[in-house]
Structure formats: C-alpha cells, structure tokens
Amino acid sequence: MTTLEAHEILASFSPEQREESFPGDFQMRLRGGLADCWPAAATAAVAMATTLTTLETESDLREALEHFQHLVGCGGIIDEGKWQAETLAVLQELCRAGWAAESALPQASDN
Numbered sequence: 058m059t060t061l062e063a064h065e066i067l068a069s070f071s072p073e074q075r076e077e078s079f080p081g082d083f084q085m086r087l088r089g090g091l092a093d094c095w096p097a098a099a100t101a102a103v104a105m106a107t108t109l110t111t112l113e114t115e116s117d118l119r120e121a122l123e124h125f126q127h128l129v130g131c132g133g134i135i136d137e138g139k140w141q142a143e144t145l146a147v148l149q150e151l152c153r154a155g156w157a158a159e160s161a162l163p164q165a166s167d168n
Contacts, residue, residue: 058112060150063103066115068096075099078122094144097151101143105135 070078075095079102103109103118106125112118128134 058109058117060100060104060109060147061154063109063112063118064096064100064147064151066118067099067103068093070096070099078102078119079126094148097147098140098144101140101147104147105140105143 078099099122102125103112103121106128107121112121125135
C-alpha cells in the first residue's frame, strides 16, 4: 500500500472509527486552519508503526493503528513531536502527488 492509498482509506473512516483509533489524550495538534488533518495523522501513525508496503487491506491499517497505540503507550518510543514531523511529511507527499496529477492534466489553449 502506498501513502496515498492508506490516506484515501483512512479518510473514509467515520467519526466513531476515528475516535476508536486514537483514544485518550494523545492527539494531533497541527496548525492548519479548517483542514482535516486526521487522515494524514493516521497515515503517519501507520507509517511509524509498520512498513506501508506490507499492508494490503483496511484491516491491516486498523492493526497498524493499534500497534501505534501500543508504541505510544510504551513511553518514549513514539512521541508527539516525531508524530507531527511524520504527519507533515505525509502532507507534503500528498501535496506533491496533487501537483503532479494537476500538471499531468491537459492544458487549455490560450486561444
């Protein structure tokens, strides 16, 4: 699974599924206005917990999120700063993919 595929699946999670994924006080705090950063933060969590290319299903993503929670609970293995940095890297990858897709679109002629 790629970062984009993981993000797409995680973005489809319901509010209840999202709450189940990150219970407790450990929450993503990103400055970004009204943007929903949860899918990017969840994608980053999965990437920190396992290797994305080994995942194939939504169930695999859920298991990786559970493993992420375990790593956070172990104290010091994953901290909020590392998670934020990985989330920003995911957001940058999403932007680059969007820019690449946009530049591949046929351009309107100037006539």
